[in-house]
Amino acid sequence: MLIQSRNPKTWFLLLAGALLLGGILAACSSGSSNAASAVESYYTALVAKDEARLASLACADWEEDALLELDSLAAVTVTLQDIACQVSGQEGAFSQVTCRGALVANYNGEELEISLSDRVYQVIEEGGDWRMCGYR
Amino acid sequence: MIDAFQGSYGRTSLAAKSGFNASSVFASLWSDRAQSQPEEFPLACEYRIQRPSFAFIMLGSNDVYHLDAFETQMRKIIEFSIEQGVVPILSTKADNMEGDGAINATLARLSLEYDIPLLNYWKAVQPLPDHGLQEDGVHLTWGANQFDDEYAMQSAWAVRNLLSLQILDLVWKNITPSP
Numbered sequence: 001m002l003i004q005s006r007n008p009k010t011w012f013l014l015l016a017g018a019l020l021l022g023g024i025l026a027a028c029s030s031g032s033s034n035a036a037s038a039v040e041s042y043y044t045a046l047v048a049k050d051e052a053r054l055a056s057l058a059c060a061d062w063e064e065d066a067l068l069e070l071d072s073l074a075a076v077t078v079t080l081q082d083i084a085c086q087v088s089g090q091e092g093a094f095s096q097v098t099c100r101g102a103l104v105a106n107y108n109g110e111e112l113e114i115s116l117s118d119r120v121y122q123v124i125e126e127g128g129d130w131r132m133c134g135y136r
Numbered sequence: 137m138i139d140a141f142q143g144s145y146g147r148t149s150l151a152a153k154s155g156f157n158a159s160s161v162f163a164s165l166w167s168d169r170a171q172s173q174p175e176e177f178p179l180a181c182e183y184r185i186q187r188p189s190f191a192f193i194m195l196g197s198n199d200v201y202h203l204d205a206f207e208t209q210m211r212k213i214i215e216f217s218i219e220q221g222v223v224p225i226l227s228t229k230a231d232n233m234e235g236d237g238a239i240n241a242t243l244a245r246l247s248l249e250y251d252i253p254l255l256n257y258w259k260a261v262q263p264l265p266d267h268g269l270q271e272d273g274v275h276l277t278w279g280a281n282q283f284d285d286e287y288a289m290q291s292a293w294a295v296r297n298l299l300s301l302q303i304l305d306l307v308w309k310n311i312t313p314s315p
Contacts, residue, residue: 065164068159068162069163072162074202110154110155112153114165114166136175
């Protein structure tokens with residue numbers, strides 16, 4: 001059998017390499033997923049008007065802006081439409097995230113759509129968690 | 137005066153949208169991304185593009201949900217406008233959804249404190265049918281801008297627009313140097 005024809009040392013190196021590669025992929029996947037999820041969670045908390053949750057999902061520098069955004073929605077009902085985010089790059093300590101989807105604000109029956117796809121979101125790991133830190 | 141402000145009457149402000157309150161004009165979430173710079177909030181975007189001399193600030197009806205934030209945000213609006221070289225013209229609102237007239241009282245006090253014009257719209261709509269309000273007690277009754285039409289002038293909409301022109305004329309004459 002083929003397996004018996006391999007040198008045990010070769011098998012050890014292949015196994016170690018596979019484990020290392022798997023570890024790297026897992027780490028990348030985990031980090032990316034969490035940075036993107038942070039933005040999705042941020043908007044989920046925003047439309048739920050969950051102030052405590054929203055503040056916990058914002059980095060320290062963005063917290064005041066997050067609460068302003070929440071306050072700005074006080075007179076409308078808001079829903080989240082098909083949000084899906086992904087990591088698109090890195091800039092210093094920030095992961096850059098792009099999203100598709102929209103916020104739909106309803107005021108007295110009149111709907112206004114705020115696209116989430118035309119911004120690049122800045123996400124940073126702070127206190128062990130990924131947090132939304134603004135957008136451009 | 138009508139001629140002097142041609143171009144301002146028909147355009148839709150980038151800092152005015154349905155459901156806006158005094159916080160919304162500072163939230164870049166609401167900015168028109170096609171016209172705004174990155175991180176620019178709606179009021180800054182409007183002032184940069186339109187470069188107005190005067191700005192009517194008609195807010196308050198949607199601030200009953202966060203009364204505690206209203207004065208702080210109005211101060212920010214007034215101070216930002218003045219910094220940008222824009223004379224803010226405040227207006228009381230027709231409704232009293234908060235029940236005790238607190239928002240209009242705040243607007244009157246801020247007008248005095250900053251020495252800026254105030255259009256007392258609340259007073260103007262008191263003689264109108266239902267005080268110029270629709271059944272929901274918030275939205276204005278509508279009528280065409282036919283200022284010589286007695287019927288149209290029974291609507292809060294037309295009264296607001298005529299009064300706005302009148303106060304704009306007054307303010308403009310008072311701050312424009314005589315030739």
